[in-house]
Amino acid sequence: MIGYSSIRSTYIGVDLAEEAGKRKGATVLLYKQIYVGTATGTRVLPWYHQGDTYTMKQNTQGSVNIGSSGYVLDSNYSGTAKYSQSTTTTIKAPDYYTYHRVPYSKDYYDQYAMYLAKDEVKPVGRKMTLKRKCPMWDKPDLLAGKHIGDTESIEVYVIERANSEFYLIRSGNKTGYIYKDNLK
Known part of the structure; x- marks a missing residue:
């Protein structure tokens, strides 16, 4: 794994x-x-709305008659005064949200x-042939070591010489020590 x-x-x-x-x-x-x-x-979904814009245009016009019945500083003056005015007013309503469930x-x-993934065991060391299948040990010492099984075949890979009596070898998926007399 x-x-x-x-x-x-x-x-x-x-x-x-x-x-x-x-x-x-x-x-x-x-x-x-x-x-x-x-x-x-x-869930509540807010929906943004831009406020509406309103435009109002107002035109005002009229006339004023000034004559003998009106008050004027100069009594010789009489006549009509006309006026006209145009006003535009824009109002924007505020933006707002509506909420929907x-x-x-x-x-x-x-x-x-x-x-x-498949555990591929890559050979390490020098390939050698044994005289026969033989016991493998966890330590390079017959008295202190523990028997961990036998070699899987007579073809092994010698990793190193552990001491004057034992070799560290790999046989299949097992690694352990064998006694030197087992090698050809």
Whole structure:
């Protein structure tokens, strides 16, 4: 095993697990998902509105008659005065929000992925042939060492000479010490 992942979330799917496995160098992917439940509810969604703009135009016009019945500083003056005025007023209403409730529903899953790769044992050392399959020890000492099994074949890789009596070897997936007389 070179890694694993575990997550509770909405559905992610095996595609992302495969992609992660490739990045890790996995040759085997074990994937499992379990439905856990559904979460439902409502969310409030604010909706922005720009305030409206109103424009009002007002025209005012009229005339004033000044004559013998009106008061004038110069009594010889009489006549009519006309006036005209145009006014434009713009009013902008404030911006505002309206709020809407939106229902939602999400399914949740427990999702597991385990990434595996074949453990390739690369040969180390010099390839040699034994006289026969022989016992392997965890230490280069018959009295202090513990028997850990026998060699898997008569072809082994000698990693190093441990002392005058023992060699450290690799046989298949096992590494241990053998007595020197077992080598041809």
